[in-house]
Every structure is written in structure tokens, then in C-alpha cells.
Amino acid sequence: DTGVSQDPRHKITKRGQNVTFRCDPISEHNRLYWYRQTLGQGPEFLTYFQNEAQLEKSRLLSDRFSAERPKGSFSTLEIQRTEQGDSAMYLCASSLEQNEKLFFGSGTQLSVL
């Protein structure tokens, strides 16, 4: 399967714990995006990378959220001190270039108890 891969598919955690999600984009894609989706809503943009450079992070929801793409390949999204309001589907997508269609992974469903 050469699509976008996300791990884990599901994560249940207790409030206050830190969580980290991984995304492996399509191999030749330079751009990688993170979105959050809550029930009944469209995906909400969080941040994106061009290779290893994080070009936009002002839409990360708080300073508890951070993302990395250290070698320009896979990316991680970390949420520190999770809160119940962080419960959502976290989607990763990649594209070949700017202004091209995004290919999405299946997402990581986070439940904070």
C-alpha cells in the first residue's frame, strides 16, 4: 500500500497524559499536512510542512500541540497534557506540491477520558 499511513488508528488516554501520532506520507510527496476533525464537522487545518520545514503553525490549537518532520519524510504530532476537548480524529495528508490535491490517511481517533 503506497498511500498515506497513520499510526495508531485508535488511541485512548487519560486526561493529562501526552500522546504522539505518526504519519508516513506518500513517498515522493514534499508537503505534509495535519488536520483535526470532530464529529459532524469538516477537517480543520492545523499545520503543514514543505519537506522538513514547518511553514505554517499558527493554527495549532494551543502550545500543547507540536509537530515535527525531522528528515522530510514521516511526521509526528504530539499533544501534551491532553484534555477531554482534544478528543477527535487527527488526519494526516500529503501532496506533491503546493496547490495540488491532498491524499489523506485513515486518521488516528483519539479519545481522552
Add this chain to the structure above:
Amino acid sequence: GESVGLHLPTLSVQEGDNSIINCAYSNSASDYFIWYKQESGKGPQFIIDIRSNMDKRQGQRVTVLLNKTVKHLSLQIAATQPGDSAVYFCAENQAGTALIFGKGTTLSVSS
């Protein structure tokens, strides 16, 4: 502001009918538009896209229409099938930014 909305949250059709899903966008600087389909528990799946220098684009059983004058986008699905049942999102992209999504329309196809 940058917002993308859909006119109807739900649409119910009979198998074999044609479906039309509408979307209004507010950012006149947006130059690229995409329709996505999302099934339960899955990520959004690309359907069709259109750039602002076009007003119509056709794919297999799908057509996207773009009216820049009234900032309106529509997705037409011909001969709708039960497998088309899903949530449909339009998304817009202004050069240099990320895709911004609307709230979605749930399409239900009954046989």
C-alpha cells in the same frame, strides 16, 4: 474571511437519480477547489478538483461546476448508487495556504 460552507447538511435521493451538492465560498482569492468524499471511519477521498481558470470539469459520473461571479461550487453525481452514500466536503485553497474545508453534506442513497 476564509470560510467554505454547504447549503444543505443532508440530501436523500433514490438510486439512479442525479444528485447535486452545493457549496458557497467566501474568499474571492481562492484559486483551487476540491470535492472530497468521506465514509464513516475513513479519511477524505479525492473525487474531483477544479482551478479558477475553469468553470466546469467532468470525471467519471461526476461533474464540478464553478461560478466565480457568485462564489458557488457544485458537485453533480450522475446515476447515484448506494455506494455513493457518504459525507461530501468542498474545500478551497488560496495560493500559499492549506485547504480549508466546509462542514459537509451527508448524501443518503436508497434503493
